[in-house]
Amino acid sequence: MNKYLTLARVLIRNGAMPGRSENRREKTVVLVVILAFLPVLCMEAASLWNAYGTIAASHLTGAVLAGQMAACCIAMILLGILYVISTYYFSDDTLSLLTMPIPSHRILAAKFTVVLLFQYWLEALIVLPAFLVFGIRGGGFFYWISAILVMVALPLIPTAICSIVSVLIMAFSHFFRNKDRVKFFAGLIAILVAVGITIPLEKLSDHSGSAAQALSSSGSAMKKAAMLFPSDYLAVKAVFGGTAVSLLWLAAFLLLSAAAVAVFLFLGNKLYLRGVIGLSQSNVKAKSRGGHFQLKKRRPAFAVARKDWRLICRTPAYSLNCLLGAFLVPVILIVVLAFTLHGGVTIPRGNIMVISLSVLFLALISTTNVVSPTAISRDGRDATLACMFPVRPADQIFGKLLPGLGLSFASLLIMVIPLCILLRPDSFTAVSVCILSAVAVVTFNMFGLFLDLVSPKLDWDDETIAVKQNFNIAIAMFVMIVALGLPAFLVYKLQLDLWGGVIFLLIYNLVLLAVAAWLLSWKGSMVYGSAGLAKKQVEKTADRQKTIRIVISVVVVAAIFGMIGWEMLFVHTDVKITASEVSVSAGIGESSSFELSQIHSVYLKDSLPQVDQKIVGFASGAKMRGSFSVKGLGRGHLYTQNVKGPFLYIILKDGSFTVFNFDDSGKTENLYKTLKQYAK
Amino acid sequence: MIEFSDVSKSFGPSKIAVDHLSLTVNDGEIFGFLGPNGAGKTTSIKMMTGILKPDSGRIKINGIDIAENPIEAKKQFGYVPDSPDQFLRLKGIEYLDFMADMYDVPLELREERIKKFSDEFEMSTALGNTIQSYSHGMRQKIVIIGALLHDPAVWILDEPLTGLDPKSAYTLKQRMRQHADAHKTVFFSTHVLEVVENLCDHVAIIDHGHILFAGSLEELKEQHKGDESLEKIFLEMTDHE
Ligand SMILES: Nc1ncnc2c1ncn2[C@@H]1O[C@H](COP(=O)(O)OP(=O)(O)OP(=O)(O)O)[C@@H](O)[C@H]1O
Ligand SMILES: [Mg+2]
Numbered sequence: 001m002n003k004y005l006t007l008a009r010v011l012i013r014n015g016a017m018p019g020r021s022e023n024r025r026e027k028t029v030v031l032v033v034i035l036a037f038l039p040v041l042c043m044e045a046a047s048l049w050n051a052y053g054t055i056a057a058s059h060l061t062g063a064v065l066a067g068q069m070a071a072c073c074i075a076m077i078l079l080g081i082l083y084v085i086s087t088y089y090f091s092d093d094t095l096s097l098l099t100m101p102i103p104s105h106r107i108l109a110a111k112f113t114v115v116l117l118f119q120y121w122l123e124a125l126i127v128l129p130a131f132l133v134f135g136i137r138g139g140g141f142f143y144w145i146s147a148i149l150v151m152v153a154l155p156l157i158p159t160a161i162c163s164i165v166s167v168l169i170m171a172f173s174h175f176f177r178n179k180d181r182v183k184f185f186a187g188l189i190a191i192l193v194a195v196g197i198t199i200p201l202e203k204l205s206d207h208s209g210s211a212a213q214a215l216s217s218s219g220s221a222m223k224k225a226a227m228l229f230p231s232d233y234l235a236v237k238a239v240f241g242g243t244a245v246s247l248l249w250l251a252a253f254l255l256l257s258a259a260a261v262a263v264f265l266f267l268g269n270k271l272y273l274r275g276v277i278g279l280s281q282s283n284v285k286a287k288s289r290g291g292h293f294q295l296k297k298r299r300p301a302f303a304v305a306r307k308d309w310r311l312i313c314r315t316p317a318y319s320l321n322c323l324l325g326a327f328l329v330p331v332i333l334i335v336v337l338a339f340t341l342h343g344g345v346t347i348p349r350g351n352i353m354v355i356s357l358s359v360l361f362l363a364l365i366s367t368t369n370v371v372s373p374t375a376i377s378r379d380g381r382d383a384t385l386a387c388m389f390p391v392r393p394a395d396q397i398f399g400k401l402l403p404g405l406g407l408s409f410a411s412l413l414i415m416v417i418p419l420c421i422l423l424r425p426d427s428f429t430a431v432s433v434c435i436l437s438a439v440a441v442v443t444f445n446m447f448g449l450f451l452d453l454v455s456p457k458l459d460w461d462d463e464t465i466a467v468k469q470n471f472n473i474a475i476a477m478f479v480m481i482v483a484l485g486l487p488a489f490l491v492y493k494l495q496l497d498l499w500g501g502v503i504f505l506l507i508y509n510l511v512l513l514a515v516a517a518w519l520l521s522w523k524g525s526m527v528y529g530s531a532g533l534a535k536k537q538v539e540k541t542a543d544r545q546k547t548i549r550i551v552i553s554v555v556v557v558a559a560i561f562g563m564i565g566w567e568m569l570f571v572h573t574d575v576k577i578t579a580s581e582v583s584v585s586a587g588i589g590e591s592s593s594f595e596l597s598q599i600h601s602v603y604l605k606d607s608l609p610q611v612d613q614k615i616v617g618f619a620s621g622a623k624m625r626g627s628f629s630v631k632g633l634g635r636g637h638l639y640t641q642n643v644k645g646p647f648l649y650i651i652l653k654d655g656s657f658t659v660f661n662f663d664d665s666g667k668t669e670n671l672y673k674t675l676k677q678y679a680k
Numbered sequence: 681m682i683e684f685s686d687v688s689k690s691f692g693p694s695k696i697a698v699d700h701l702s703l704t705v706n707d708g709e710i711f712g713f714l715g716p717n718g719a720g721k722t723t724s725i726k727m728m729t730g731i732l733k734p735d736s737g738r739i740k741i742n743g744i745d746i747a748e749n750p751i752e753a754k755k756q757f758g759y760v761p762d763s764p765d766q767f768l769r770l771k772g773i774e775y776l777d778f779m780a781d782m783y784d785v786p787l788e789l790r791e792e793r794i795k796k797f798s799d800e801f802e803m804s805t806a807l808g809n810t811i812q813s814y815s816h817g818m819r820q821k822i823v824i825i826g827a828l829l830h831d832p833a834v835w836i837l838d839e840p841l842t843g844l845d846p847k848s849a850y851t852l853k854q855r856m857r858q859h860a861d862a863h864k865t866v867f868f869s870t871h872v873l874e875v876v877e878n879l880c881d882h883v884a885i886i887d888h889g890h891i892l893f894a895g896s897l898e899e900l901k902e903q904h905k906g907d908e909s910l911e912k913i914f915l916e917m918t919d920h921e
Contacts, residue, residue, distance in 0.1 A: 293774070295794070297780075297781065300784070303782065310770060310774065314769045314810075388729040388759055389783070390755040390782070391751070529750050
């Protein structure tokens with residue numbers, strides 16, 4: 001036992017755990033991340049708190065908790081697999097531990113502990129709020145006892161499952177004995193999980209129809225989810241039993257968890273060595289195909305580009321970020337757009353705002369491949385070697401620029417062609433958007449490369465750092481949004497007409513292009529001419545980069561939550577009635593108006609409209625502001641505050657409608673009386 | 681021919697890696713660059729190759745100033761860095777093709793030289809595998825082949841013999857000798873004193889960024905009459921107590 005504890009402590013100290021560093025700055029970083037997650041926890045807790053009455057009344061506490069625990073277990077398994085495999089097999093200490101006289105099961109137990117610590121983070125995020133809320137609202141002595149023990153033991157089973165699966169895979173499958181392959185598939189799973197989580201969330205928030213109905217349907221969904229982990233039923237019974245008998249259930253749950261770990265340690269003891277040893281043998285190729293390579297002479301720029309391209313395709317971290325960014329993101333966007341538009345929308349003809357905003361959007365998405373802002377960083381320590389080649393700086397830079405340009409233009413094409421079919425813009429709009437966004441794409445690839453030349457991230461041991469933790473990406477994005485948002489704003493403010501606007505945009509973008517080209521050639525000839533890549537400088541900026549990155553992400557998270565909170569708590573719908581029209585404004589960017597003469601009928605009803613789909617706007621439970629599609633009524637505007645009636649329905653002559661509902665029901669009735677006189 | 685005149689380089693205010701170094705390496709000689717770990721050898725070599733920029737001073741390769749005419753100067757030399765762990769994702773043959781493109785080697789010549797060198801260093805069968813799968817010595821050999829592809833006049837080698845098997849080491853030493861005999865320049869750093877004794881015409885000993893000695897091996901032995909072996913001389917010169 002003692003030896004196990006020592007080993008576990010060494011592994012954790014050794015940086016196997018994120019944030020277990022002696023470094024004070026790293027500690028603050030962890031603290032900041034926790035602070036950033038607090039709002040999420042609070043929101044979760046708050047919504048459960050509000051819903052507790054309904055949940056308890058319909059005897060769903062057990063189902064909800066079981067569902068949350070099951071969801072947590074699924075997340076732990078899916079996200080844990082990568083962590084398990086890299087901790088057990090690919091971490092630096094693996095081989096050196098193997099040479100020491102320590103039995104496999106003790107190594108595995110220590111590594112299991114490291115993974116467990118990571119899983120507690122997930123648990124805190126997903127089920128901690130529910131445990132706390134249910135406990136405070138209705139828990140007794142036995143609740144707290146069992147809840148704490150269940151919380152401690154909950155990750156054991158999923159982590160054991162992950163561990164057993166990975167030990168089996170690594171022992172028997174040759175396919176996964178490759179670090180790159182494992183990383184690639186694990187990265188893919190993580191992306192799919194992220195997508196998989198957001199889609200049901202969207203669904204749930206659309207389910208604003210009736211709270212009780214949503215609850216019962218999600219309750220049954222949760223029951224289904226809980227079937228996956230029967231052990232969680234034991235846990236729920238233990239937690240809500242409330243008597244000494246529930247301690248029996250608790251004991252059963254703990255025993256089951258312990259059994260899972262024991263099975264893993266038993267299997268691991270037999271199979272761990274086999275996997276690790278297989279790992280160190282798998283890199284050897286069976287056959288060498290030395291003779292068949294076709295040598296070919298290329299211009300230096302193309303040779304550089306070809307080398308970079310190979311690197312992108314062969315390094316999983318790069319393919320995931322660069323290739324998926326270039327192809328997957330535009331395709332997803334187009335598919336989502338195609339589904340939400342239902343082919344029903346045509347964009348305004350010859351509208352300068354449409355042109356300037358489309359350029360911003362297209363250029364932004366076309367550069368999500370981050371190839372150019374990471375072009376130097378991706379080479380890592382090899383980057384400095386490029387400085388010794390007798391190649392003109394212009395050639396080196398052009399070669400570095402080519403892969404990014406190619407991928408950006410590919411994304412641009414992927415988006416532009418379907419957009420032209422979906423939105424049917426007039427040819428003038430189409431041509432000017434194409435030209436302008438092509439210019440912008442070139443500009444911002446150049447600018448990204450310039451940034452990476454100025455402060456590349458070269459001293460890494462893991463390629464992911466070059467493409468993920470590279471602050472140049474964020475700067476490039478930010479500058480791009482400002483530089484392309486500004487002309488859109490100017491065009492709007494100055495009320496430029498179509499031709500004036502397009503000429504202004506063209507000149508503006510060409511000037512940007514010239515500036516970017518000048519910056520790039522200035523820095524490029526410095527680096528590749530004589531100065532070299534300053535290495536010392538890089539190390540210093542890395543720390544600063546980290547701090548700035550954290551600050552920015554916290555600000556962004558805080559801003560998003562601030563906005564959501566503000567929308568939820570403080571925004572009120574303002575209705576102004578003038579001589580001829582009614583104008584409504586509510587919150588950020590939600591406004592609409594209709595003419596009094598357009599009113600067809602006005603009536604009060606006690607039920608919330610049944611929403612099919614949110615089109616644009618804000619929706620959280622019964623709070624809805626914006627444009628929605630409603631069962632039986634079609635498309636129109638909703639401005640509602642709560643589920644309590646009355647609801648004021650205003651139907652216009654063109655078939656569209658507006659529904660109001662204020663916290664103060666007298667206000668709704670007053671508005672009804674005012675508008676009623678205009679209805680025919 | 682390599683000329684350092686009054687070259688200095690520091691990393692930050694307190695870390696002076698190379699301190700007012702002046703040195704001339706003539707054509708037709710194998711020049712050994714010796715010094716304890718952290719003496720400033722790699723830093724000097726990186727400044728020669730344009731990877732680092734000196735804080736002050738000039739470096740000329742075959743009479744061409746690396747700061748004033750970098751491209752011409754860089755064509756003069758082939759460089760083997762101290763760590764061969766580079767371009768790991770490329771296959772050996774792809775790496776060589778890439779290096780040949782960088783140095784503008786015509787197609788027939790590159791085919792011929794790749795074949796000749798990879799046979800000589802026994803790398804022919806490994807060329808189709810990625811450099812990642814190579815052993816340390818194999819990586820060292822592929823880097824050496826890449827540096828020699830454009831038949832440079834000046835060879836700059838940073839610890840080229842570490843990790844090579846006896847036969848490859850012999851081949852490389854042989855080639856170094858032939859190159860110097862053809863009245864061209866070989867400059868290399870090493871920690872192996874027997875190699876210096878058997879191979880070098882001239883040596884320089886550097887410590888803490890200062891040159892302690894530069895001249896021929898005979899002169900060095902002349903100065904230190906009492907000591908019979910190069911090892912003793914070296915230890916004595918770099919002893920700080
Ligand atoms: N990028 C860097 N940042 C800061 N200091 C550096 C850097 N590179 C080298 N140094 C310092 O410069 C000094 C000289 O280093 P250099 O690599 O030239 O030594 P060396 O003679 O090649 O040693 P070895 O025999 O170990 O290869 C060392 O003290 C080292 O710490
Ligand atoms: Mg060195």
